[in-house]
Amino acid sequence: MITIVMGVSGSGKSTIGGDLAAHLGLPFIDGDSLHPQANRDKMAAGIPLDDADRQPWLEAIVAVMDEHRANHVSLVLACSALKRRYRNFLRSGHDDVRFVYLHASRELLAERLGHRPGHFFNPALLDSQLATLEEPSRSEAVWIETTDAPAAIVEKVIRAGCAEARRATRPVPGG
Incomplete structure (x- = not known):
């Protein structure tokens, strides 16, 4: 099971994503860590990424997902997954991927970005991300409003059944 925590x-x-993974005893990967340096530089300069910029990043994420699948290890992953086609690419025909969409108002997002020192994402890009976002349907992802404390949000995700991977890491056959 791969749970992708998505949103702008x-x-x-x-x-x-980190709290959910810790709660479930699963590995966590922050998709931001897989961005090529060129993408990081572009975002830091306030230049929005386009589909061509995002493709190598999405490919790197799929490679990490495939590695975990090959080792029979469940995973929690953070990834914006802004467009439906990105989400379809991340699924790559697998039925073990679940999306959790973290939804927040523009005002709350802007406030949070203003208090996030040291991150390469330029807060001036918020409107660009919101314009790019194709919100998932409720059949595609579980929607979670992010106005609660993180622990309460993690509990909502678990109650919604998005974390059925709880300690679902299986031993490698023959291993």
């Missing part, structure tokens, strides 16, 4: 920058993907 500032929605809480890294915080909720």
Whole structure:
């Protein structure tokens, strides 16, 4: 099982994803760590990424997901997954991927981004991300409002059944 915590920058993907993974005893990967340096530089300069910029990043994420699948290890991953086609690419025909969409108001997102020192994402890009976002349907992802404390959000995700991977790491056959 791979749970992808998605949403625009500032929605809480890294915080909720990390807390969820810790709660479930699963590995956590922050998709931001897989961005090529050119993407980081572009975002830091306030230049929005386009589909061509995002493709190598999405490929790197799929490679990490495939590695965990090959080792029979469940995973929690943070990734903006802004467009439906990105989410379809991340699924890559697998039925073990679940999306949790962290939804927040523009005002809350802007406030959070203003208090996030040291991150390469330029807060001036928020409106660009919101314009790019194709919100998932409720059949595609579980929607979670992010106005609660992180622990309460993690509990909502678990109650919603998005974390059925709880300690689902299986031993490698023959190993």
